[in-house]
Amino acid sequence: MLFGDRLARGIVDIGQRLAFRTAAIGGGWPGKKGEIAMAFGNRNPLSLPVLKGPAVDRSVTASHGRFDSMVTVVCTRWLDAFPASYVTVLRNAVAASLKRPHRFVCVTDNPGGLENGVEGVAMPDLGIPLQYQRRGCWPKLSIFTPGLLPADQPTLYLDLDVMVRQDLDAFFERIESTGGFHALREWNPTIWSMVPLAMRPHRGVQGSILGFYPGEQAKLFHRFYDQKELCFDAFPLDQDFLSENAQSPQDWPFAWTSSFKWHCLHYYPINQVLTKIHEPKNAKVVVFHGNPRPIDVVPLGDYRWGTKRKFGHGPVDWVRDYWLRHDPTWTDAAPAKAA
Incomplete structure (x- = not known):
């Protein structure tokens, strides 16, 4: 192939990927790309029928002054990323922090080790290659599979490595x-x-806590499932896909959550002087993303955890207290293992 032909094909390929990423797909995240209608060859690959769930009654229950219908809390677990004990801890923490009736669902390819109180649901096979199952959280998109969860029931998705500390009802009310x-x-x-x-740049979705009506977001499934390879090329991570494709996106109130990595740890060498790990007492949920995970800071002993620039030693008392409170089987002699 002549150089000019190769260059032309390369330009066309880049244009197609740009068109896919910026096509008019429902608005995009605040501060992200807006609705930009662009052609994709001779067709728009995202011109799919808009799927809508049943009409949702969002009226407040007069006798209680608040919403009190059944809701769904869902998590995902695939391959060997998390042991079943993480599901148990999250289930127990949710039960302690949510007053209203709810289902706790784990969408998984491995139901081994799930305890009573967890509704195990088989993870739909979306045909995601193994390398993408391990890079990011693409299998998480299975929660948008039509019919998997009640279309008209408010649903809260939680990553397994978040710490639920207080008042999840506020998330559902929102x-x-x-x-x-x-x-x-x-x-x-x-x-x-x-x-x-x-004034801070809006970087799009952080996918640890998601709230939605499944019926309103069903097109996320179709847009991913029908164009998987293009999605993998256009979006580095699943949360980048969600940033560009979600219907009517909104941010959770910033004060409701804290990042363990960004809000609780100091950089080296400051962490050699300020050694105490900050506890965000007002946060409803603390998010562990990346390194470390909660289980890394639970065991007794003198050990190093974290990254090269943000790290600590030994257990973090408030994380350990949380874990032991919600995992009655934990012993320091036998830490959690994959089922």
């Missing part, structure tokens, strides 16, 4: 009040903490 797709705003690096939130 979903019921506005509909749409609710997610964490991806945190900015520490240096941006000196700037007001409104």
